[in-house]
Amino acid sequence: MKIRSSTKKGSVKRVIGRTAIILGIFLASILVLIYTAMLVICYGPSPRARDLFVNTCMETSFLKYFPPLVMSSAQIEEIREANGIVDNGEVTVGQQDYTNVDNQDKSQPDIEIVDVVGATYKGKMMIVKDPSRVVVGTSSDTFSADKGGKKLDQMIADEGAVGGVNAGGFVDDGGVGNGGMPIGLVIKNGKLLNGGLNTPFTVVGFDQKNMLHVGTMTGQQAMDKGLRDAVSFGPALVVNGNPMESSGTGGGLNPRTAIGQREDGSVLILVIDGRQPHSLGATHKDLVDVMIDFEAVNACNLDGGSSSMMYYEGELKTVCSSLYGPRRIPTAILVK
Amino acid sequence: MSQTSKMQQEQTTAKKEKKPHSTFFKAAWTFVGVMVVLIITVLLVLWNFLGNYERSDPRYYLDQVVALLEDQQYEEAAKRSGFEETTFFTFERFESYVKEVLGDATDLKVLEMKSTQENERHYRVVGKNGEIKFILTEEPNTLGFGFSSYSVKIDLGSGGTWKIIAPQEVVIAVDDVMLDESYRIDEKMIPTPFETLKDDSIAPKLAVYEVSGLYTTPVVTAENAEIVYDEKENTVRITDSLKTPEASREEMIVNAAKTYAAFISGDAQMKDVSALLYPETAFYDSIKTYSSYWYIDHDSAEAENVKLFNYTEYAEDVFSAEVTFDYRVKRAQGNINQVYPTHYRLSFMNIDGEIKLVNIEVL
Numbered sequence: 001m002k003i004r005s006s007t008k009k010g011s012v013k014r015v016i017g018r019t020a021i022i023l024g025i026f027l028a029s030i031l032v033l034i035y036t037a038m039l040v041i042c043y044g045p046s047p048r049a050r051d052l053f054v055n056t057c058m059e060t061s062f063l064k065y066f067p068p069l070v071m072s073s074a075q076i077e078e079i080r081e082a083n084g085i086v087d088n089g090e091v092t093v094g095q096q097d098y099t100n101v102d103n104q105d106k107s108q109p110d111i112e113i114v115d116v117v118g119a120t121y122k123g124k125m126m127i128v129k130d131p132s133r134v135v136v137g138t139s140s141d142t143f144s145a146d147k148g149g150k151k152l153d154q155m156i157a158d159e160g161a162v163g164g165v166n167a168g169g170f171v172d173d174g175g176v177g178n179g180g181m182p183i184g185l186v187i188k189n190g191k192l193l194n195g196g197l198n199t200p201f202t203v204v205g206f207d208q209k210n211m212l213h214v215g216t217m218t219g220q221q222a223m224d225k226g227l228r229d230a231v232s233f234g235p236a237l238v239v240n241g242n243p244m245e246s247s248g249t250g251g252g253l254n255p256r257t258a259i260g261q262r263e264d265g266s267v268l269i270l271v272i273d274g275r276q277p278h279s280l281g282a283t284h285k286d287l288v289d290v291m292i293d294f295e296a297v298n299a300c301n302l303d304g305g306s307s308s309m310m311y312y313e314g315e316l317k318t319v320c321s322s323l324y325g326p327r328r329i330p331t332a333i334l335v336k
Numbered sequence: 337m338s339q340t341s342k343m344q345q346e347q348t349t350a351k352k353e354k355k356p357h358s359t360f361f362k363a364a365w366t367f368v369g370v371m372v373v374l375i376i377t378v379l380l381v382l383w384n385f386l387g388n389y390e391r392s393d394p395r396y397y398l399d400q401v402v403a404l405l406e407d408q409q410y411e412e413a414a415k416r417s418g419f420e421e422t423t424f425f426t427f428e429r430f431e432s433y434v435k436e437v438l439g440d441a442t443d444l445k446v447l448e449m450k451s452t453q454e455n456e457r458h459y460r461v462v463g464k465n466g467e468i469k470f471i472l473t474e475e476p477n478t479l480g481f482g483f484s485s486y487s488v489k490i491d492l493g494s495g496g497t498w499k500i501i502a503p504q505e506v507v508i509a510v511d512d513v514m515l516d517e518s519y520r521i522d523e524k525m526i527p528t529p530f531e532t533l534k535d536d537s538i539a540p541k542l543a544v545y546e547v548s549g550l551y552t553t554p555v556v557t558a559e560n561a562e563i564v565y566d567e568k569e570n571t572v573r574i575t576d577s578l579k580t581p582e583a584s585r586e587e588m589i590v591n592a593a594k595t596y597a598a599f600i601s602g603d604a605q606m607k608d609v610s611a612l613l614y615p616e617t618a619f620y621d622s623i624k625t626y627s628s629y630w631y632i633d634h635d636s637a638e639a640e641n642v643k644l645f646n647y648t649e650y651a652e653d654v655f656s657a658e659v660t661f662d663y664r665v666k667r668a669q670g671n672i673n674q675v676y677p678t679h680y681r682l683s684f685m686n687i688d689g690e691i692k693l694v695n696i697e698v699l
């Protein structure tokens with residue numbers, strides 16, 4: 001009986017060992033395939049695919065570890081610099097008064113959501129006729145990494161808004177940050193809640209007369225312009241009616257959020273789905289094209305990736321790319 | 337059992353024990369081999385896919401042209417960018433134009449522009465002194481994996497067809513090519529001042545030329561002529577206005593102007609004007625019933641500072657000129673001394689052997 005038992009034990013061990021070997025070979029093959037595929041992408045026949053791959057990965061908290069496996073940091077930096085929006089330092093000028101836009105053209109709906117489709121992306125554009133309805137929402141008046149951010153739907157509910165999208169960037173180490181600490185300027189109701197007075201940031205925000213301002217400015221300059229609500233992110237996409245020029249691929253393919261304003265004052269709020277089978281994502285150049293198509297005179301990119309999402313009337317209008325669902329964020333663009 | 341048979345039995349047992357291992361390892365190695373083949377196949381497909389993907393980018397084609405321009409291989413660049421030599425825009429002209437715009441063509445900047453056509457991508461290549469536009473047109477499904485290639489076409493601006501309107505006898509060159517009868521089109525064009533003639537058939541006709549194959553605004557030359565470009569209409573108008581009239585002709589024009597002014601002020605009669613005028617014109621009809629009611633009573637009227645300019649010949653004995661003068665009207669009573677600045681264009685033509693005034697325009 002003992003002999004039989006030890007033989008049985010031995011054969012179980014053998015089966016487990018052999019299964020482990022086969023699985024090991026399979027996993028090793030997958031790893032080899034991924035690595036060699038990355039080599040083919042980065043050193044193969046398509047520099048454009050390489051640039052898209054590197055930019056897409058480097059714009060993503062989690063995937064940014066992949067390109068350094070096959071390329072030097074200098075090579076990556078060179079690719080990053082050669083593919084994107086060319087910042088010419090232009091800042092919104094002029095002073096439009098959009099305080100009474102809602103009393104004007106009654107033929108247009110107050111809020112409209114339209115589909116936006118491109119070769120590699122799908123998304124939604126929310127068009128808000130009255131810019132005074134668009135404000136910055138925050139998770140708290142005093143940001144803190146310990147406290148964490150708020151989910152967008154919660155922020156919309158707390159502020160009594162009808163919809164909104166994510167807004168500025170935030171500290172997000174490893175792509176798993178809690179959205180507690182914003183990066184750059186945050187101005188709400190004319191009050192500077194985050195960011196220094198003397199540090200320049202790419203800023204997008206509305207002034208007291210509801211005109212959207214875009215461009216690089218310090219906190220002091222933003223306050224001097226009389227911005228009532230603003231966040232920091234970039235790049236600027238359209239400034240003073242001029243689309244920003246792009247080089248190379250114009251960025252990587254990723255989920256995107258952007259905001260713009262038309263000459264008539266109406267606000268364009270765009271969210272593009274990404275990292276999903278139905279929508280790979282959009283480059284910054286795609287955003288410029290979409291904003292120009294929608295006749296934006298000023299527009300800026302907001303935080304993208306897994307934060308990108310749009311809620312309207314309690315419904316998530318876009319598909320969040322985060323596997324864990326909507327993320328916690330410190331700031332949002334809300335529509336009251 | 338003998339020692340030998342014992343050993344044989346042990347060997348057999350060992351073989352039996354080893355056999356399953358070797359079968360597994362054979363299978364494992366086969367699996368490794370299959371995985372290697374699969375990986376190589378996937379990589380080959382990926383390589384092929386990426387090659388097609390790269391060639392589906394319009395920049396792939398444009399960058400080749402830009403590289404040629406940077407290497408100053410203009411002939412090859414012209415060929416690759418769909419440039420077609422024409423009588424008016426030769427390859428030499430193309431080369432000098434590109435050199436002029438892009439300078440030494442180092443460090444060229446390529447920027448994409450907004451395109452209104454779905455199957456077109458528009459770019460501008462920016463050099464030291466300006467930029468050249470390129471249009472890339474999609475040729476659907478010409479590559480593997482359903483990708484499309486692009487054809488490059490240089491867009492040298494306001495090209496296309498231009499009309500050149502000139503007096504009959506003026507000799508014209510476009511981009512150093514002399515225009516002969518073959519460029520004339522059958523389009524009747526009467527110079528504006530002579531549109532007043534009731535009978536079109538006796539009106540002077542301008543020559544209308546049409547030239548195609550111009551990539552840029554044409555350089556038109558004509559001796560002693562004023563050349564005016566209308567870039568919106570792709571038209572060049574030539575007037576033979578740089579000649580000086582003979583003294584007798586100048587006197588005729590100035591006298592006609594003075595007579596007309598005197599007629600208006602009541603210092604000359606309709607018969608004085610009629611003696612100069614050809615009656616079969618709309619202009620004649622408009623003045624034949626004219627009566628001066630508004631001119632102040634005066635003792636004298638005279639033209640001062642008379643100037644004649646813009647003398648233009650449309651054909652032999654068909655001409656017009658502009659005359660300006662100060663028309664001074666005086667009256668002793670009340671010490672009236674009034675000056676009326678006057679500016680006319682007078683047009684004449686030979687009708688039945690006599691030079692007649694056909695039109696006066698007040699400018």
